[in-house]
Amino acid sequence: xxxxxxxxxRNFSIIAHIDHGKTTLSDRLIQKSDMFYKIKQDNKxxxxxxxxxxxxxxxxxxxxxxxxxxxDIDGEHFLYNIIDTPxxxxxxxxxxxxxxxxxxxxxxxxxxxxxxxxxxxxxxxAIESDLEIIPVANKIDMQQANVPETIAEIHELIGCDxxxxxxxxxxxxxxxxxxxxRVRDVILPPSGDDSKPLKAxxxxxxxxxxxxxxSHIRVFDGVLKKGMKILFMANxxxxxxxxxxxxxxxxxxxxxxxxxEVGYFTALIRKPQIxxxxxxxxxxxxxTAKAFPGYRKSLPMVFSGIYPINPNDYAKLKDSLxxxxxxxxxxxxxxxxxxxxxxxxxxxxxxxxxMEVVNERLLREYEIQLINTAPSVAYRVIxxxxxxxxVENPSKFPDPSQIKSIEEPxxxxxxxxxxxYIGSIMEISQNKRxxxxxMEYISENRVILKYFYPLSEIVIDFYDQLKSVSRGxxxxxxxxxxxxxxxxxxxxxxxxxxxxxxxxxxxxKDQAHYKGKSILQKLRKTIPRQMxxxxxxxxxxxxxxxxENIVQLRKDVIAKCYGGDITRKRKxxxxxxxxxxxxxMVGNVEIPQEAFLTVLKI
Amino acid sequence: xxxxxxxxxxxxxxxxxxxxCDFVSSRIxxxxxxxxxxxxxxxxxxxxxxxxxxxxxxxxFGGGTPSLLSPxxxxxxxxxxxxxxxxxxNCEISIESNPDTLNIEKLKDYKxxxxxxxSIGVQTLDDSILKEMNRRHSATQAIRSVLDAYNAGFTxxxxxxxxxxxxxxxxxxxxxxxxxSELPITHVSxxxxxxxxxxPLSKRLQNNDIMLPTENSTIIxxxxxxxxxxxxxxxxxxxxxxxxxxxxxxxxxxxxxxxxWFGIGIASTGNLLTEDKNLKTLKRYTNxxxxxxxxxxxxxxxxxxxxxxxxxxxxxxNEECMLGLRLINEGIPYSFVKNEYKVExxxxxxxxxxxxxSIENNYEKHAQEKRIGLTEKGVLVSNQVISSLFID
Ligand SMILES: Nc1nc2c(ncn2[C@@H]2O[C@H](COP(=O)(O)OP(=O)(O)OP(=O)(O)O)[C@@H](O)[C@H]2O)c(=O)[nH]1
Ligand code: SF4
Ligand SMILES: [Mg+2]
Numbered sequence: 001x002x003x004x005x006x007x008x009x010r011n012f013s014i015i016a017h018i019d020h021g022k023t024t025l026s027d028r029l030i031q032k033s034d035m036f037y038k039i040k041q042d043n044k045x046x047x048x049x050x051x052x053x054x055x056x057x058x059x060x061x062x063x064x065x066x067x068x069x070x071x072d073i074d075g076e077h078f079l080y081n082i083i084d085t086p087x088x089x090x091x092x093x094x095x096x097x098x099x100x101x102x103x104x105x106x107x108x109x110x111x112x113x114x115x116x117x118x119x120x121x122x123x124x125x126a127i128e129s130d131l132e133i134i135p136v137a138n139k140i141d142m143q144q145a146n147v148p149e150t151i152a153e154i155h156e157l158i159g160c161d162x163x164x165x166x167x168x169x170x171x172x173x174x175x176x177x178x179x180x181x182r183v184r185d186v187i188l189p190p191s192g193d194d195s196k197p198l199k200a201x202x203x204x205x206x207x208x209x210x211x212x213x214x215s216h217i218r219v220f221d222g223v224l225k226k227g228m229k230i231l232f233m234a235n236x237x238x239x240x241x242x243x244x245x246x247x248x249x250x251x252x253x254x255x256x257x258x259x260x261e262v263g264y265f266t267a268l269i270r271k272p273q274i275x276x277x278x279x280x281x282x283x284x285x286x287x288t289a290k291a292f293p294g295y296r297k298s299l300p301m302v303f304s305g306i307y308p309i310n311p312n313d314y315a316k317l318k319d320s321l322x323x324x325x326x327x328x329x330x331x332x333x334x335x336x337x338x339x340x341x342x343x344x345x346x347x348x349x350x351x352x353x354x355m356e357v358v359n360e361r362l363l364r365e366y367e368i369q370l371i372n373t374a375p376s377v378a379y380r381v382i383x384x385x386x387x388x389x390x391v392e393n394p395s396k397f398p399d400p401s402q403i404k405s406i407e408e409p410x411x412x413x414x415x416x417x418x419x420x421y422i423g424s425i426m427e428i429s430q431n432k433r434x435x436x437x438x439m440e441y442i443s444e445n446r447v448i449l450k451y452f453y454p455l456s457e458i459v460i461d462f463y464d465q466l467k468s469v470s471r472g473x474x475x476x477x478x479x480x481x482x483x484x485x486x487x488x489x490x491x492x493x494x495x496x497x498x499x500x501x502x503x504x505x506x507x508x509k510d511q512a513h514y515k516g517k518s519i520l521q522k523l524r525k526t527i528p529r530q531m532x533x534x535x536x537x538x539x540x541x542x543x544x545x546x547x548e549n550i551v552q553l554r555k556d557v558i559a560k561c562y563g564g565d566i567t568r569k570r571k572x573x574x575x576x577x578x579x580x581x582x583x584x585m586v587g588n589v590e591i592p593q594e595a596f597l598t599v600l601k602i
Numbered sequence: 603x604x605x606x607x608x609x610x611x612x613x614x615x616x617x618x619x620x621x622x623c624d625f626v627s628s629r630i631x632x633x634x635x636x637x638x639x640x641x642x643x644x645x646x647x648x649x650x651x652x653x654x655x656x657x658x659x660x661x662x663f664g665g666g667t668p669s670l671l672s673p674x675x676x677x678x679x680x681x682x683x684x685x686x687x688x689x690x691x692n693c694e695i696s697i698e699s700n701p702d703t704l705n706i707e708k709l710k711d712y713k714x715x716x717x718x719x720x721s722i723g724v725q726t727l728d729d730s731i732l733k734e735m736n737r738r739h740s741a742t743q744a745i746r747s748v749l750d751a752y753n754a755g756f757t758x759x760x761x762x763x764x765x766x767x768x769x770x771x772x773x774x775x776x777x778x779x780x781x782x783s784e785l786p787i788t789h790v791s792x793x794x795x796x797x798x799x800x801x802p803l804s805k806r807l808q809n810n811d812i813m814l815p816t817e818n819s820t821i822i823x824x825x826x827x828x829x830x831x832x833x834x835x836x837x838x839x840x841x842x843x844x845x846x847x848x849x850x851x852x853x854x855x856x857x858x859x860x861x862x863w864f865g866i867g868i869a870s871t872g873n874l875l876t877e878d879k880n881l882k883t884l885k886r887y888t889n890x891x892x893x894x895x896x897x898x899x900x901x902x903x904x905x906x907x908x909x910x911x912x913x914x915x916x917x918x919x920n921e922e923c924m925l926g927l928r929l930i931n932e933g934i935p936y937s938f939v940k941n942e943y944k945v946e947x948x949x950x951x952x953x954x955x956x957x958x959x960s961i962e963n964n965y966e967k968h969a970q971e972k973r974i975g976l977t978e979k980g981v982l983v984s985n986q987v988i989s990s991l992f993i994d
Contacts, residue, residue, distance in 0.1 A: 531951065531983055555821050556985040558765075558794045560842050561928060562664075563610055563857045564871040567886060567911060570921050573989040580990070588947065 006260045007189045008076065011218065012134075013083045013098050015126055016108035017116035017475060021138045025108060025170035025179075026067070026082055030249075032176060033069035033080075066101075066204075066216060066247045066262050073184055080183065081262035083203075096125050097277055100292075101203045101218035101262060104132035104187030106179065107158070108170075111137045111145035114446055115153040116475035117416045123157055132187045135160055136179060141169040153443050190220075192259025198222030198230070199288040200257075200281040205272075207326040211242065213269040214251070217281060218262050221288065225256045229284040230267065233291040234276050238284045239267035272326035300332050300348025301409070301480065302355060302459045303392040305373035305502060306362075307344030309584070309593060313368050314343050320366035321345060324358065331358055338395065341371060341502045341584060346393055349375075352459050371584065371596045373502040377456045380407040380483050394504040397490040400541055407483035409455040412437070415466065417474035419447050424469035432457040433508070452481065456507070491516050491545070493523070494537040498587045502596060512538075513545050520548040526595040529553035534589055606659040606690060607874075608856040609683055611641065612867035612889075613668040617702070621736040621803040622764075622795060630670060633893060638675050640900045641867055645682045647905050648864065653874045656862060658683075659690040660853035662697075669699030673711030680715060687864075694719055694758075694852045701739035701747040709747075709754035719851070720751050721760040721791075727781050728774045731767050734812060735803070745781060752786040758849060760789035765827065766820040767795055768803070768812040775823045779830045788849040790831060793842040794820065821982065828978060841928045841981055858925045860918075865889060868896050868906075876912070883914035920992045927988050933957045933975025940993050945974065953980035953987050 014022045071078045083098040099105065105126045109119055126133055135158060137150045151162050166182060168175025192199075204216040217224070224230070228241045245253040246263040257263045269275060280291035308317045318335075325331050332348040349355040352375065362368050378392035382404045391397055417425060422439070429436070429451055437450040453462070458478065466474050491512050493503035503523075507515055516538025523536050527550055534550040561569050583590040615630040615637075648654050661683060663676070671679075680695070696719040697712065704722070712720070726732060727741040739747075744761075751759050763778060782790060795814075797804045806812050815823070828838055836844040840858060843851065856863050857873075862884075865872030869891045876883045887910035890896040899906035913921060919938075926934035936956075939945045948954045957973045980987050 531953065531986060553983055553986065555794075555817055555824075555982045557796050558792075558824070558842055558981065558984070559796055560791065560793050561857070561925070562854060563863055563865065563873060564869070564888070566857065566873075566921060566925070567871075567913075570917065570924055573924060573985060573992060574920065576985060576989040577992045 006192075006258075008078045009081070009189055009260050010078065010104065010183050010187045011081045011083075011102045011190060011260070011262055012104040012106060012131075012183060012187055013095075013102045013126075014106045014108055015095060015099075015119075015122040016138075017110070017113070017118040017122075020108050020110040020113065020116075020119070021170040022108055025106070025136075025138065025168075025176075028170050028173055028176050029069060029080070029082060029180070030067065031173075032180065033071055066098075068246045068248055068262065071180060073180055078184060080180075083262075095122055096129075097203045099126055099129045099131060100278075101201060102129075102131060103190060104134065104183065106134045106136055106183070107154070108136050108138050109150055109154055110139050111147050111150040111167075112139050112142045113473075114146065114150050115157055115416065115442055117414050117448075117477035118475060120157065120414065120416065120448070121477040127158075133158055133160075134179065134182050134186055135165045136168050136175070137165055138168050138170055140167050141172050141174065149443055149445060153446060156442050190260025192219065192221045194221075194223050194258045196221040196259075197286045197288045198224055198228075198281065198283040199292075200224060201292050202275060202277055202279050202281060204277060205275045205326055207272060207323045208266070211266040211268070213272060213275045213326060214264050214266050215269075215275050215281070216247075216262075216264050217257070219257050219259050220292075221259050222283065223256050223258045224263075224265060224281075230265075231282050231284040231287060232274060232276070232279050233282055233287075234279040235274065237274050239269060239274075242266045242268055272322050275326070300330070300350060301455060302349045302351055302375045302377065304347055304349070304355060304375045305336060305338060305341065305344055305371075305393070306333070306347050306359075307338065307341040307371045307373075307502070309369040309371055311342050316366065317345070317362070317368050317370075320362055320368060321347075323366075324361060328358070330354070336393065336395075338373075338501050341373075344371075348392075352463075369593070371502070371593055373596065374505045375459060376506060377409050377454075377459065379409075379488055379506060382406070391506070394490055394492075394506050395501045397506060400490075405485050406488040408486045408488060409480055410452050410482050410484045411455050411458065411478040412481040413451050413453055413458065413476060413478040415449040415451065415474055415476050416442070417447055417449065417470055418445055421470040421474055422447060422449065425449060425466065425474060428462070428465050428469055429453070432462055453478075454484070454486070454508075455480070489540045492539045493519060494535075494539060495523075495527075495586050495589050495591070496535055497537075499539075500586050500591075509540075512540050516540075517546040520546050523595050524548045524550055527589070527591055530589055532588075605856075605859065605861045606657045607861060608660040608662060608853045608863040609658050609687060610662050610664060610853070610863055610865050610870055610872070611668075611679060611683075612865070612870040613663060613665040613671060614868050615665070615670055616667045616700075617670070617738055618736065621734065621806070622797055622801055624798045624801050625666070634670070636897075637868075637893075638671070638679065640897055641679050642682045644866055644900050644906060645679070645686050647900070647903065649686050651905075653862075654687055654864075656688070657690050658687040658693065658864075660694040660696070660856060661689075662695075662853040664698050666698075667700050667703060668697050669703040669708075673708060673715055676712065676717070677715040696721060696760075696851065696853055699723065699747070700737075701744040704747040704750060706750040706754055709751050709756070713755045718756070719758040719760070720756050721762065721789075722747055722751065724748075724761040724778075725764045726767055726770070726774060727778050728770070731769060731774065734768055734806075745785065748785045748787060757786075758789070759787050760791060760851065761785075761787050763790065763792045763827075764795050765792055765824055766815060768807070768814055770815050770820075770823065772819070772823065772826070775826055779827060782831070783834050788846045789851060790836060790844040791842055792824075792827060792844070794824075824982070825978070838930050838978075838981075840930065841976070841984055858929050860884070860921055860925055868893065873913075882918070883912050884918065886911050886913050916993060923991055923993075924988050927976055927984065927991075930975055930981070931957060933973040934991075936972040936974050939974070939991060941991070944990055948980070948987060948990070949974075952977055953983065955980075 016022050066083045069080045107123055109115055135154045139145055140147055151165050154165055155162050166175050166178045199221040200217040200219045202215050202217055206214050208214050224244055226241055226244050230241055231238050243253050243266045244257055245251050282288045308314055321333050330350050333345040336346040337343050376392055378390050381389050381391050381398055383402050384404045433454050435452040440448045466476055487509040488506055489509045489512050490506050492499045520536045520538055529550055531553055533552045536548040537544050538546040583592045615634055695717050697717050698721045700723045724744045729741050831844045835846055838844050839850055862874050869889055871888045873884055873886045876885045887907040889906045890908040896906045923934055926932055954974045955977050957975045
């Protein structure tokens with residue numbers, strides 16, 4: 001990059017708790033940049049950076065989007081690469097990937113909300129990556145903004161001087177110029193060396209139908225050029241670079257990317273598995289001595305079966321999952337099959353929201369109708385023969401007579417909340433088998449509660465419950481802390497005596513009866529009456545712990561059907577038939593998709 | 603062989619609204635006379651159409667309450683039809699009626715102008731239920747009109763009954779059956795009460811003012827009714843229709859055989875072969891439902907067709923399946939079935955059966971091919987059975 005001195009490049013992220021204003025601030029920066037003049041005002045979308053439909057609808061950022069902006073600041077030209085990071089509890093892995101490509105981070109705190117659980121978690125990640133941190137109190141235009149307290153909390157969190165904290169409103173634009181200058185003054189320019197062998201870090205990737213995998217990279221040393229033979233160091237695969245470019249509002253090709261720059265390259269890579277986030281890219285003929293140590297690896301914590309409703313969609317699903325994983329490396333899957341559901345996959349997600357997002361994308365982007373089986377966590381089963389097996393799929397549950405003991409994953413959670421909700425949070429924690437650890441005041445009005453929970457308890461609706469008992473004020477962050485022995489049983493659901501593996505689940509022994517019963521009750525309501533009686537049973541081992549019946553459908557409406565009724569009647573029956581097609585046959589019982597979903601919420 | 607066609611004339615007027623009714627029918631008002639004039643004009647409009655090159659062997663006045671028509675009014679419409687269409691000698695001419703609009707004189711006059719089949723809306727013979735349904739007649743009146751019709755010379759008399767009415771008991775059904783056995787009725791239609799949510803009776807149910815009989819007792823009542831009717835010599839020939847020998851409603855058979863019929867009047871549906879005769883595409887049209895629109899069209903010399911659909915291909919096959927199975931002793935050819943597993947399942951569980959080839963009047967027609975039809979058990983869940991046999 002000859003036009004610009006490396007001294008004038010800054011690479012940084014914006015980190016914040018969900019909804020604290022990252023996307024709005026990024027938009028504001030885009031508008032301040034030279035690029036803005038090239039964007040037609042009337043084409044401007046609600047938020048420029050959140051491109052996926054899904055994000056618009058949910059209003060949260062899922063994928064990190066790098067963007068390169070140019071500014072004239074006090075008469076000098078600067079190039080800022082900004083990485084908008086996601087802020088939800090399930091996506092902290094993506095934050096860590098973005099941070100590794102940066103020298104600094106803007107820490108954005110909503111002054112009406114104050115420091116929250118993910119403000120804390122993300123700040124720690126930034127500190128671990130040795131980033132310069134620029135603290136900003138955002139939304140000061142809001143009436144509910146409590147600036148002094150927010151300042152005190154930020155001070156408590158990173159130990160900065162209170163006057164270092166920029167007071168801003170991403171909405172009105174106040175403080176944005178201060179932010180631009182502070183970035184210039186505080187964040188170090190990249191320190192790479194163009195003359196050294198190429199060393200670039202992959203921090204993200206996506207798939208393009210024509211160009212194949214598009215790797216998002218930060219170059220640390222050397223220069224990446226079109227036509228160059230490059231090597232992915234983790235898997236030793238060599239490719240020839242087709243295009244090199246940078247991220248402006250769209251992708252813009254350029255001749256090369258030199259040390260310190262953020263951009264992308266393509267190399268006609270058809271297999272998504274080749275490109276690993278965290279891998280190092282180097283010149284195949286002139287290799288760098290040492291690869292990056294890699295990102296903090298994030299393991300899937302929640303598992304569930306994904307099956308196409310229409311078995312003919314299997315190949316399409318497989319293909320879509322592959323593409324999806326490319327855009328979302330934290331999503332994992334392996335093929336599996338189920339007696340009830342046929343061929344599908346066992347997928348691993350970061351959390352339940354992640355699971356929802358993946359499923360919505362499959363439906364929306366790839367138009368595949370799916371059935372998800374009950375989510376599960378990975379249990380460690382210690383067998384009598386001394387071996388340990390990891391079981392995250394109820395259908396793989398070992399013969400109980402072979403089991404010595406079972407351990408379940410435990411998370412350590414930090415909940416940041418105003419003190420008045422402590423009581424209710426402790427109450428739900430009790431129900432979720434939580435173990436209290438300690439409590440710390442960040443400020444007079446803000447407490448961090450630390451708890452240990454079994455992961456299985458918090459993956460389902462803990463987050464929703466937490467939000468509802470705290471009127472949305474409490475925030476959550478969690479990480480795996482270890483395993484703990486527990487009496488875990490497999491609950492099988494039988495429909496007319498045939499076990500439906502897709503409805504089976506593992507749970508604590510004491511909860512088996514209650515959970516089995518509530519699943520059966522929900523099933524009874526969702527499975528339509530059939531032309532024979534249907535018996536629903538929940539069983540632990542050979543013992544039936546709960547049962548329900550769906551009585552036979554004996555009577556439709558016997559209606560007249562004369563000339564004017566024929567079309568309507570035909571359409572009604574066609575609709576009935578279409579409805580049946582969306583159902584899964586288990587034995588001879590037709591089970592609608594909703595039935596499989598009910599189990600998700602138990 | 604091209605089948606004959608029917609003519610349906612809709613009379614969308616009633617004296618008051620029954621509490622379960624959501625048909626297109628309005629209170630009788632000063633448009634009634636005008637409507638009759640419009641009907642005459644509409645019929646006349648068919649004169650120039652090529653589609654009337656078909657013999658008409660049934661005419662049906664339905665409603666609403668067609669028996670609101672005076673014999674003179676009815677005669678005007680009927681004569682217009684006779685002048686316009688090619689009517690066969692033995693044409694079946696039916697009228698629907700409600701007991702409160704009938705008397706012996708009127709019935710005699712109906713008979714005189716050529717009506718030869720009468721359908722009477724009895725519904726039930728329990729006075730308190732009739733009141734709840736906001737019917738305008740008593741049980742005695744209903745019985746009386748059957749006898750009057752008979753005495754006026756009608757030998758083809760249908761009575762409509764509704765099953766599953768609020769506070770209906772086994773005694774209600776026994777009483778209805780007894781009346782049928784004692785009266786000169788040759789045809790019975792029964793169907794289950796179906797309620798759309800916005801009718802007054804639905805409101806009463808929601809408020810728990812009244813209760814529907816249980817599913818179980820409705821089934822038992824229905825089964826009792828079917829068996830008793832059979833004992834009395836009625837054949838269960840269509841899902842909701844029973845007839846003494848040779849007394850089937852020929853007009854309705856046109857519907858179930860997917861023949862052609864003309865629909866005349868507000869909201870009427872007609873079903874006619876298109877020019878494309880090889881493909882056997884049917885054009886099914888429906889007339890305007892609003893009086894003003896209907897009127898304007900007819901006044902402008904245009905057939906008052908509001909919408910139409912072309913019925914061919916899969917649609918037609920499925921209709922043949924649906925209607926064929928409604929005809930209990932006709933059924934559909936086994937070869938029609940695409941999903942043999944499904945049929946085996948339905949046969950095994952007694953929802954459908956092979957129709958006995960030795961049934962006399964079906965022998966010639968179906969000796970070549972096996973046919974399947976609904977069993978009594980299958981009739982009760984006919985929607986399920988039929989939809990499962992539909993093709994995509
Ligand atoms: N009043 C006011 N509202 C703001 C300000 N900044 C952001 N908002 C609003 O806060 C909401 C969340 O802003 P986003 O920019 O989407 O937040 P985010 O941090 O990108 O959210 P995620 O990507 O979901 O983590 C939006 O409704 C914004 O309009 C501000 O300075 N003042
Ligand atoms: S007589 Fe028939 S059409 Fe008229 S209101 Fe009663 S049910 Fe409806
Ligand atoms: Mg955002």
